[in-house]
Amino acid sequence: MQTSFSTERFEISEVVKTVLNDVKRLMEKHGKLIVVDIGFKPHIICADYDFTEFVLSSQSFLNKSGDYLYLTNWLGTGLLTSDGSKWKKRRRLTTPAFHFSILESFIPSFEKNSDILLQKLDNLVGQEIDIYRYVTLFALDVIAETAMAVELRAQDFEDSDYVQHVKTMCRIIQDRPLSIFKSNDLFYPLFPDYYIERRAVKYLHNVTYNVIDSRMAAQKDTHGFREEYDELGKKKRMPFLDILLQSEIDGKSLSRDDIREEVDTFMFEGHDTTASAISFALFLLSNHQDVQERALEEQKLIFEDDLHQTISFEDLHEMKYLECVIKETLRLYPSVAAYARRTTNEIIYKGHVIPRGINIAIFAYGILRDPEFYENPDNFDPGRFELNDGKKPYAYIPFSAGPRNCIGQKFAILEMKVILSKVLRRFQLLPTSPLHQIILSAEAVLKSKNGIKLKLVMRK
């Protein structure tokens, strides 16, 4: 298909402040490559297959756009926000933290925190609930335990300072880019959020520093973390922080600040994304009893009569249909609906000149609902992923693709399988009455403005 950029220009108010389906509609009218001025800066917004592949697979588009600057007060320039050689070194260093043997060692932590969530949900049976509120605390507990080896107990202490400050930061990260004045560093101090953010960042950094210091002290006491394998020869749980503490770049250990950046990056990117995906999956299951029934049948086959059994790595591997449910959920509700890069040189693409310093936003939400790749794209149909019909790889990009894809993809899928398996086996999920209508909002992480509501009934 001939690629062409729409010659019309759109304003921020017309696009970013409205919901994702408006961007989709704009593309239906003007084509899959449109140029939008956001804060006077032109952004190419792309849902075109060839251009997406060109950008995501290339080594020339590895730098993030200025839109990520709002994250840096909290996250510094960790893996998500860094560019150039810093990013390359950090990526090399953090990749071993996602080795499958390490992921396997996290399963008990996923299970333990799932059990806490189930206990909370037991008390809500029969009521219409906003599931996102409970799942987000679960996801925060999981990531604190696996990244920092800290039992946060967010599910028990929702009002704790840490949980409140994380919530504040997630809100500010979403809100700030949408305001012309707040997004400008010059005007930002005129708003209360500036001071609220400073207080939150100071608190969160202090917590991370304290955790780093006590882990460092423990490392000194035990002369390094030696017991990496248990008596069965399986790798013991190795929190991400320990891997960072043992790592070196160019022969030098990472500084406290370096480690803090990466730990905070995982705390943010590892909880909000999964919380949104798990909540949407539960919502979709509550609205599609046939899919829920099939997913439950698979669970019964795996666990035979004992539906309370703990989950092994092999069990998770067998949850093929549940994996299709997860994939289909992320197709309809990709936690990161768009992600952006910045050109560092002039680029020629099919005869078009793209100047240096241009932001390119890959509109994953649009690609994932494109009828060219998915029949009846707005329908929830996990079965479509059972047919290996050789779909084009850059048409399924909820975790992005290429060298800067999501490093936590396998972690996220395993965590989701554990919690969904546990919830499915314990409860029947029902829709609310009247049916809850999701209102999507175009934030850094995809959310529903009016919550994600469903009802639970205890299974016999």
Ligand code: HEM
């Ligand atoms: C359903 C869950 C998740 C989804 C849909 C998701 C999606 C994504 C996407 C689309 C990107 C690319 C962003 C960009 O280019 O700006 C990304 C990057 C990243 N994700 Fe995830 N993510 C998920 C879970 C996780 C988890 C659990 C972790 C950590 C444990 C994680 C850590 C990261 C990091 C560190 C990056 C930056 C990678 C780099 O630039 O090299 N993510 N994720």
